[in-house]
Amino acid sequence: MRLSRTASWFLLAFGVWSWFIWVSFVRNLWKNGSGLAFDAAGDPTSYFWVHLTLAVTSFLLGTAVGVLGLRSVLALRRESRTERSDGADRADRAGRPDTDTSA
Template sequence: MKLSRPISWFLLAFGIWSWVIWVTFARNLFKDASGLAFEDGSPTAYLWVHLALAITSFILGTAVGVIGFRGLRAREGAPPMPQGEEAETGQSAR
């Protein structure tokens, strides 16, 4: 299946946006002065839950961005990225 160019750009932009937003969120989470993330220097449940949320969003944002990037490459006629055994040996099984 090939993605249209606008859809590929949207997915790539979403992946980049996800990283920008969640990196900022994680940075602010660790600089928290309100006492929600750290209590007497120890991490709280609030920190762990929001850190898990940020990590999950990093992973999903990366996956969506990669799908968009690969969709753009496929539309431009670039050779597909090797997968599996072909990637390891550098040869295609023809």
């Protein structure tokens, strides 16, 4: 399957966004002082475990999407570079006779 340049960059940006958002979320969840994430004894509550599971799952899915975007962007760049070099080679062969000066 081939992705467009726009879709590739979107997936890559989504992956970067996921890293930023979910790492920040877990950091804030860990520091939570409202009593939702940790009880009076300092033990994690079910709220903590549910939200940590959601965050880790979203982080992993965002990472997978970002990797797909990165691989697609890199493939498009390689393809573009190959097309440019093939076009330049054809133009050189069409416009100039073969002159070998090594002899």
